[in-house]
Amino acid sequence: MGKVAIIGVGQSTFVRKYPGSIRELAFDGFREAICDAQITARDIDASVICSAPEYDKQRSPAGVLAEYLGLNPQPTVYVESLCSSSSMGLRLAYSLVASGLHDTVAVIGFQKMSEISSAESQERMGRGGDIQWESPFGTMMPAYYGMYARAHMEKYGTTAEDLALIRVKAATYGQINDKAVYRKPVTEEMFADSDNMMSNIVAAPLRVGDCCANADGSSCVIVASEEKARAFCKKPVWILGVGAATTGVNLAERDLFSGLTVAQQAADQAYRMAGITAKAVDVAEVHDCFTIAEMMAYENLGFAKPGEGKDLIRGKETYRDGSIPVNVDGGLLSKGHPIGATGGSQIRTIVMQLRGEAGEIQVKDPEIGLVHNIGGVGLYGNVTILGR
Amino acid sequence: MGKGKNIDERFKKFGTVSFTSISKVNNFIGHLEEGKVMGTKCNKCGKLFFPPRADCCHCLSSDIQWFEVRGKGKLVTYSTLQFAPIGFEDDLPYSIALVDYTEYKVFGRISVNVPAEKIKVGVEMKTVVNTLPNGQLNYVFELV
Numbered sequence: 001m002g003k004v005a006i007i008g009v010g011q012s013t014f015v016r017k018y019p020g021s022i023r024e025l026a027f028d029g030f031r032e033a034i035c036d037a038q039i040t041a042r043d044i045d046a047s048v049i050c051s052a053p054e055y056d057k058q059r060s061p062a063g064v065l066a067e068y069l070g071l072n073p074q075p076t077v078y079v080e081s082l083c084s085s086s087s088m089g090l091r092l093a094y095s096l097v098a099s100g101l102h103d104t105v106a107v108i109g110f111q112k113m114s115e116i117s118s119a120e121s122q123e124r125m126g127r128g129g130d131i132q133w134e135s136p137f138g139t140m141m142p143a144y145y146g147m148y149a150r151a152h153m154e155k156y157g158t159t160a161e162d163l164a165l166i167r168v169k170a171a172t173y174g175q176i177n178d179k180a181v182y183r184k185p186v187t188e189e190m191f192a193d194s195d196n197m198m199s200n201i202v203a204a205p206l207r208v209g210d211c212c213a214n215a216d217g218s219s220c221v222i223v224a225s226e227e228k229a230r231a232f233c234k235k236p237v238w239i240l241g242v243g244a245a246t247t248g249v250n251l252a253e254r255d256l257f258s259g260l261t262v263a264q265q266a267a268d269q270a271y272r273m274a275g276i277t278a279k280a281v282d283v284a285e286v287h288d289c290f291t292i293a294e295m296m297a298y299e300n301l302g303f304a305k306p307g308e309g310k311d312l313i314r315g316k317e318t319y320r321d322g323s324i325p326v327n328v329d330g331g332l333l334s335k336g337h338p339i340g341a342t343g344g345s346q347i348r349t350i351v352m353q354l355r356g357e358a359g360e361i362q363v364k365d366p367e368i369g370l371v372h373n374i375g376g377v378g379l380y381g382n383v384t385i386l387g388r
Numbered sequence: 389m390g391k392g393k394n395i396d397e398r399f400k401k402f403g404t405v406s407f408t409s410i411s412k413v414n415n416f417i418g419h420l421e422e423g424k425v426m427g428t429k430c431n432k433c434g435k436l437f438f439p440p441r442a443d444c445c446h447c448l449s450s451d452i453q454w455f456e457v458r459g460k461g462k463l464v465t466y467s468t469l470q471f472a473p474i475g476f477e478d479d480l481p482y483s484i485a486l487v488d489y490t491e492y493k494v495f496g497r498i499s500v501n502v503p504a505e506k507i508k509v510g511v512e513m514k515t516v517v518n519t520l521p522n523g524q525l526n527y528v529f530e531l532v
Binding site for chain 1 (some may be wrong): 399405406407408411415438439450464465466467468469470471472473474475476477479482484485486492493494495496497509510513526
């Protein structure tokens with residue numbers, strides 16, 4: 001199979017409530033990626049449209065978006081794996097290009113979560129779990145991840161204060177990301193202050209400050225064959241490894257609660273395919289839908305041994321100038337988490353880092369970047385490794 | 389039989405809000421009504437399933453029998469909710485949890501009768517049928 005590159009990336013500004021429809025929202029990310037790649041819609045051979053269903057009323061959004069973005073008559077397809085939809089879309093685009101079927105494929109992720117209320121959204125997300133056997137108990141994402149946080153704390157002595165440090169780091173960078181929803185500073189003191197909203201329990205042990213916010217947003221990643229990449233692009237970023245895994249949707253099917261097996265397995269596959277180990281990664285984007293999710297990602301990706309993730313954040317090793325910078329764009333915790341758009345936004349950050357175009361958050365001379373994107377409660381795991 | 393035929397929608401009775409009406413394991417609800425929490429066992433390969441399944445993914449058999457979730461398991465982990473998804477607000481606060489019976493695990497809620505200070509990872513718990521204030525049925529974990 002031939003090499004596959006990313007030649008263009010874009011995302012909309014992530015906002016609480018986008019003043020437009022899903023097709024208009026998708027246009028924002030798409031336009032930025034097309035301009036970035038310096039191509040036109042006619043250069044795109046196929047599109048992969050990614051979101052999680054039931055936030056808006058549109059059935060089969062791929063057709064609507066392809067029309068609005070000027071991508072007819074090329075083929076399009078809808079892909080969903082909840083919060084990792086656009087990483088799964090990238091995996092599909094990779095295979096379409098690597099197989100030689102298409103030369104250039106656009107992966108477009110979007111989510112307009114503000115069409116429904118926050119409580120409705122929690123119910124939708126809870127139904128990303130097992131609706132027959134779990135949802136009738138009143139499940140929601142913070143509670144599921146709260147169960148993982150409890151298990152991690154029990155097993156390794158991780159504390160609520162350690163988790164707060166992850167949010168503080170996210171906010172450090174979220175403040176300077178003009179595409180982020182949440183741009184205010186967050187301090188450890190806010191978590192310690194019972195009058196501060198950040199310290200309010202959502203689903204113990206997780207507090208408001210441990211949770212990312214719903215957002216409206218879109219992203220776009222343009223993937224191309226080596227030949228097209230060299231023709232179109234001065235700084236192609238190569239897809240070196242793609243890993244993906246699943247596990248039982250019902251927690252009763254699982255054995256590990258202090259980590260996500262899908263992340264471990266997807267990372268193993270991606271590292272093997274890229275011919276590297278965790279040590280080679282210079283900069284990473286991980287799926288910090290909750291602070292505990294980033295803590296587990298440190299360990300599941302091999303940046304720290306199991307139970308030692310807390311040492312990384314205590315030592316500020318995952319800050320921009322640390323040994324393994326993670327989520328230096330503010331992560332989901334600051335950017336917000338428009339489900340289907342999130343993976344593409346993570347990819348965009350790493351592509352800009354590898355091109356040396358990340359501005360204030362630029363990590364020093366990175367060669368290898370990693371994206372960890374999780375769907376559901378550790379149900380779907382995607383790890384993508386990119387290189388210059 | 390046309391109009392006169394009764395459709396078995398017993399699964400609607402499971403939990404505060406059920407999102408499923410018909411399942412091949414609708415008898416789970418019948419067993420709850422009799423005060424029993426039951427899983428299924430594959431008659432061909434002997435594998436135990438909780439939650440119950442109508443079909444065995446190990447040997448592809450649909451020949452199953454019911455077994456009762458008895459005795460005690462250990463609390464693996466839990467989370468106590470202060471916010472609830474739509475439809476569950478009246479139940480707050482409540483704790484969702486996982487209990488390990490070694491051969492299988494059970495996902496559910498901790499009984500509101502268990503004092504918060506007694507809820508600890510590793511504590512021994514049993515699974516009992518519970519009738520919710522709205523008349524729906526579920527099961528909860530209680531201290532042994």
